Amino acid sequence: MSFYISLSGLKAAQADLSTIANNVSNVNSTAFKKSNAVFGDIFAAAPMQTTTQVAGQGVRVQGISQQFTQGTIETTDKTLDLAITGEGFFTVKRVGDNQVSFTRNGAFSVDENRNVVDTTGAHLQVIPVNPATGIPTVTVNNSLTSASLVDLQVPTNWPAGGTTNQLTSVGVGQNGMITGVYADGSTVYLGATAIAAFNSQEGLRQGGDAHWTSTSASGTPMFGTGNSGLYGAVRSGALERSNVDITEELVSLISAQRNFQANSKAIEAANTLSTTIVNMRT
Incomplete structure (x- = not known):
């Protein structure tokens, strides 16, 4: 299950990176309006199940929303x-x-x-x-x-x-x-x-x-x-002009990159555990 949770995190981070990259590439486009990726968690439990003992199942992209703030x-x-x-x-x-x-x-x-x-x-x-x-x-x-x-x-x-x-x-x-x-x-x-x-x-x-x-x-x-x-x-x-703040976007880009790396590490850790369990009999 942890593989799929981290996979959803990778997809979310990739969507975030794509949104930020689009903002940065249009920093000089006349009247361009920047966008933000909006995310939501995935959670599911049976009706009789105690939810305090159930972990989430990942993240999903709820949408890409535009910010119609005034440009310079x-x-x-x-x-x-x-x-x-x-x-x-x-x-x-x-x-x-x-x-x-x-x-x-x-x-x-x-x-x-x-x-x-x-x-x-x-x-x-x-x-x-x-x-x-x-x-x-x-x-x-x-x-x-x-x-x-x-x-x-x-x-x-x-x-x-x-x-x-x-x-x-x-x-x-x-x-x-x-x-x-x-x-x-x-x-x-x-x-x-x-x-x-x-x-x-x-x-x-x-x-x-x-x-x-x-x-x-x-x-x-x-x-x-x-x-x-x-x-x-x-x-x-x-x-x-475009309402993109290049400094803000570069900070967001670093954050999205770190999120991508963290989810990659989670998949790597899950793979290491799985490999250890599979090799126990050998």
């Missing part, structure tokens, strides 16, 4: 580099299958069609607004769905399709409102960044590239604008 905000010189100081997520839609996902990676740029896209090519979603007043053209409340959102497009000229007034600058407010200033001095409201919040962030499903999708465990996304409630404020010209 790094200042950049690009207007469309956006960071959220809070618990919200940017909403993006993948081209082709229209899959909606959520990200903290605000490294946005403009493609050849003047659509604002993230590092994976997905289109940034915004709440449609009146170009002259900036007032949303849809009701912004808890019933707002992703179907009401639109792709953010930054026209080179205004009115769109014209050739007279060319774009001179783009601005993003703390509430996520994107504005364009054109050659005649007019300011055009292009849309309000759709920030998504969830009842349970830990229930989100990872998709890689700092993207997540909603599940039944996370609850349906609640859309809103920045700088209000739990959506957080939007900072232009900044990016959120």
Whole structure:
């Protein structure tokens, strides 16, 4: 039995090492969220058995939980580099299958069609607004769905399709409102960044590239604008770094390595005892 107990310990230590290694390898990944391995003991006894005389049967991995703590905000010189100081997520839609996902990676740029896209090519979603007043053209409340959102497009000229007034600058407010200033001095409201919040962030499903999708465990996304409630404020010209503390991870790595070695020693000791018993008759 001790072989299997120590074997479960080896598997648990290996899972811990893999989790820590993934954290360390993504220390420079924009908006990466570190993970922790969660363990639980295995115990079983018959209904009439005295539990004080029963040893445990090992350990199991209960899950790998992500830590959605705020990463360090790094200042950049690009207007469309956006960071959220809070618990919200940017909403993006993948081209082709229209899959909606959520990200903290605000490294946005403009493609050849003047659509604002993230590092994976997905289109940034915004709440449609009146170009002259900036007032949303849809009701912004808890019933707002992703179907009401639109792709953010930054026209080179205004009115769109014209050739007279060319774009001179783009601005993003703390509430996520994107504005364009054109050659005649007019300011055009292009849309309000759709920030998504969830009842349970830990229930989100990872998709890689700092993207997540909603599940039944996370609850349906609640859309809103920045700088209000739990959506957080939007900072232009900044990016959120990984929340991995490299010093903490290296200490955890040493601890996981020691756990692996200790379980290996337990298997070695059990093997020595078994060998001694088998060789008693010889």
